[in-house]
Amino acid sequence: MLRKAIALAALGIALVAGPAAANTGEGYELRHPKWTFTGPFGKFDPAQLQRGYKVYREVCAACHAMDLMYFRNLGQSSGPFYDAEYKNPNDNPYVKSLAKDIQVPDIDSETGDVIQRPATPADRFPKPFPNEAAARASNGGAAPPDLSVIAKAREGGPDYIYSILTGYLAPPAGLTMTPTQHYNAYMAGDLAPYWKGQGHAPKGGFIAMPAPLADGKVTFDDGKPSTVAQQAEDVTAFLAWAAEPKQTERKQFGLGAMIYLLIFTVILYFSYRRVWRNVAH
Amino acid sequence: MSGPSTYEPKTGIERWLDTRLPIVRFMYDTALDFPTPKNLNYWWTFGGILALMLGLQIATGVVLAMHYVPHVDYAFASVERIMRDVNYGWLIRYMHANGASMFFLAVYLHMIRNLYYGSYKAPREVLWILGCLIYLAMMATGFIGYVLPWGQMSFHGAVVITNLFGALPIIGPPITTWLWGGFAVDNATLNRFFSLHYLLPFVIAGLVILHIWALHVPGNNNPTGVNVKSKADTVPFHPYYTVKDGFAIGVFLLLFGAFVFYNPNVLGHADNYIPANPLVTPAHIVPEWYFLPFYAILRAVPDKLGGVLLMFGAIATLFVLPWLDTSKVRSMRYRPTAKWYFWIFVLAALVLGYCGGQLPDNPVIGAPTGLMLLDADVNSMVWLSRVATLYFFAYFWIILPVLGLTETPLPVPEGISEPVLSHPATTPTGAAASPEKRG
Ligand code: HEM
DSSP states (O other): OHHHHHHHHHHHHHHHHHHHHTTOOSSOOOOOOOOSSOSTTOOOOHHHHHHHHHHHHHTGGGTOOOTTOBGGGGGSTTSTTOOTTOSSGGGOHHHHHHHHTSEEEEEOTTTOOEEEEEOOTTSBOOOSSSSHHHHHHTTTTOOOOOOTTTTTSSTTHHHHHHHHHTOOOOOOTTBOOOTTOEEETTSOOOOGGGBOSSSSOOSSEEESSOOOOOTTSSOOTTOOOOOHHHHHHHHHHHHHHHHOTTHHHHHHHHHHHHHHHHHHHHHHHHHHHHHHTTOOO | OOSOOOOOOOSHHHHHHHTTOTHHHHHIIIIISOEEETTOOGGGGHHHHHHHHHHHHHHHHHHHHHHOOOSTTTHHHHHHHHHHTSTTHHHHHHHHHHHHHHHHHHHHHHHHHHHHHTTTSTTOHHHHHHHHHHHHHHHHHHHHHHHTTOBHHHHHHHHHHHHHHTTSTTTHHHHHHHHHTSSSSSHHHHHHHHHHHHHHHHHHHHHHHHHHHHHHTTOOOOTTOOOOOSGGGEEEHHHHHHHHHHHHHHHHHHHHHIIIIIOTTTTSOGGGGSBOOTTSOOSSOOOOGGGHHHHHHHHHSSSHHHHHHHHHHHHHHHHHHHHHOOOSOOOGGGOHHHHHHHHHHHHHHHHHHHHHTSOTTSOSSSSOOSOEETTEESSSHHHHHHHHHHHHHHIIIIIHHHHHHHOOOOOOOSSTTSSOOSSOOSSOGGGGSOHHHHO
């Protein structure tokens, strides 16, 4: 039986590994900070999520929308500003005050005029640009992608985002630069047409986003030193949480479900042995 | 069913119902008392697993459909809303998405079992063909379902696959337009795909009923491939196989849970979390893993029409397999030569799956040789796919027909109780008349 189980497992792995192996492209190996939220028991660190939200709000939100996010999400269970006293995040005073600082568009119900008003927890994060054309026009022709699920939408996930944010190395001498493009060691692309130097073109590619982070750009309320690496790590954690706000629940529920299934399976195994004990087969 | 019914209605209401609609009798004979060979191994547990997976896909799918919006502007966000705002929506959606993969894993193992033990041979040809129809309907359902979340892979996958029909002469272009409901993959396509995705699983359920009916006429095959001779060769389905299948289902659900709870997105493609954009084509369009072998066959042929025909030919071949295999011996256990060709066939299918996920021009090992054969380097995925495709077809159309005539099989046991049993009973066989009553 064990032999067969191994054969089955090997077959399963072969079937799964095929497509997985398909996605390894040429490039630098991604940077891999120590995340608190990976693995079956991983959890988000609320302090990190709070810092990450601040980086998003003060830096990234100038260019990137997060259309699937509502302010109330910030106060939900395992979110950055969760407070056990306010099970309904719409009542969370901290979330309310964070929302109030942001203006969102609305229609004045008396006059029908387009107005701006302070946000409530029930509002979506506002978009920085009215439409995609405007987003392109202000960013050298490339529209900044929505960041709501970006951590699930890139091969490598959080490691990739962190690597992009910290991957603005000095362009290798011999690379012809254009005014709207920036060299990033982790961006996909083929630099051969722009390469005037010796040997192979360097790894990496051009990205239309200028390096968004700089030392001291954001002041962390908890006194963490505000280095590029710290900002990148925190905002990436925030994006990983936002891509799947229910992932902590998923893992906790999963632990219970797996233990239950395991007990159930063991009981069935012994029932099987017992029922079959008198039958040669 | 095989043999007279042994059902005895025990209560007044059962007796009353039995003379009007003998549905309890039917279920008793089909699921409880059905005589089943006593030597079935774990390869026979996938039938139960498949039935469970179909039930789970339908149950989770119906709930998803309550929240899903089949419109190009809202589909993507509605799926994310299920994951974020619907109670346990993440669980339902991840069970459905990973459930499709587990369903295919189980069906592939189930089919490999049939190939190895010759379960497609007489008198089970209709049973096998119904299975092939189920597989075909599953492929349609899985492909269409993957389009529904309307991510980049959904959209561009739909474009690639629907365009395949366009390769057929004369009827091709009108068929594609008809599938699309317009002149491109667009909102009309998404709407009809949703409608079909809801419909097809119920067609599958109907086919499954026929499949089980066709199983219960000749009864199960077994690892020896030898016919059941007497009642001594069988045990009642319940409790013997309900408990064994139950255990296998438990193991399978643990694997399923490992994906749903801890790796819910590894089997998918990251690009499908980018909303569909007809103007941006992903660098590398790959179908779901369970289609990769067919995708490799498709791309192995330099001509599009040829590729399409060969791909459908691979599936069509399965339907006629009962008449291609000329050997009278069912089980590969007693076919020393065929056994080896069989395992090479499994390898070829895995190789095709691997090639399907790679770029056709990628070298297989090391660097390209620079030696071109026809249109591609000899050391490339296309050439590896070609070799594997050739074997895939040769196995069914040449090897099985010829081997059945030339191979000398090992001596086949008289009956299934005869060969040295791997698990002898702890008490004499006769004592086991109805152990379920003894507890
Ligand atoms: C044979 C059984 C079925 C299979 C193999 C199957 C397969 C799939 C697949 C592969 C997806 C895409 C999952 C993803 O990547 O998000 C999907 C989505 C979906 N399916 Fe099914 N499905 C089945 C039955 C059903 C049924 C019976 C219903 C409805 C009654 C249903 C409703 C849906 C809906 C609404 C979606 C879109 C939501 C989503 O993408 O998560 N499915 N299905």
